[in-house]
Amino acid sequence: MSQRTFSIIKPDAMRKGHTGAILADIEKAGFRIVAIKKLSISKPQAEGFYYVHKERPFFDSLTTFMSSGPIVALVLEKDNAIGDLRKLMGATNPANAEEGTIRKRYAGSIEENAIHGSDAAETAQFEIGFFFAGHELV
Ligand code: CMP
DSSP: OEEEEEEEEOHHHHHTTOHHHHHHHHHHTTOEEEEEEEEOOOHHHHHHHTGGGTTSTTHHHHHHHHTSSOEEEEEEEEETHHHHHHHHHOOSSGGGOOTTSHHHHHOOSSSSOSEEEOSSHHHHHHHHHHHOOGGGOO
16 A cells, blocks of 8 residues: 655765655666655754654764755655665665665664664654645645
């Protein structure tokens, strides 16, 4: 069944010039781009987006990193979009990511790991609404 997920191309991947390659990987894997925007977020906005991680030891560093430069926010659609995007991204830590995954190809560390993808349907709904208004989903 067709499903939507939310993704971010993170500041590390954008600084290294991997934005186009990652978008191409996503499209080649069969995702339709429902919405896309390049923007920068503030530290408080990053804290709002990642609030579920607020007790984690890496929260301060993660939100500093995510507000350190431009990102690309995406809404993607395909059958089993949430699971399939997570497969395409690979493990959170690129050292554990399988060959051919985005994180294996482009990520530098467990924090600066090139791409984010929603982990569940409720999370996707929250994350899409955080970045996009309904009229931007086309
Ligand atoms: P993401 O999929 O965006 O979800 C939470 C993010 O926190 C994750 O990708 C990483 O960027 C970061 N993260 C997760 N675990 C760690 C960790 N152990 N140390 C530093 N950053 C982490």
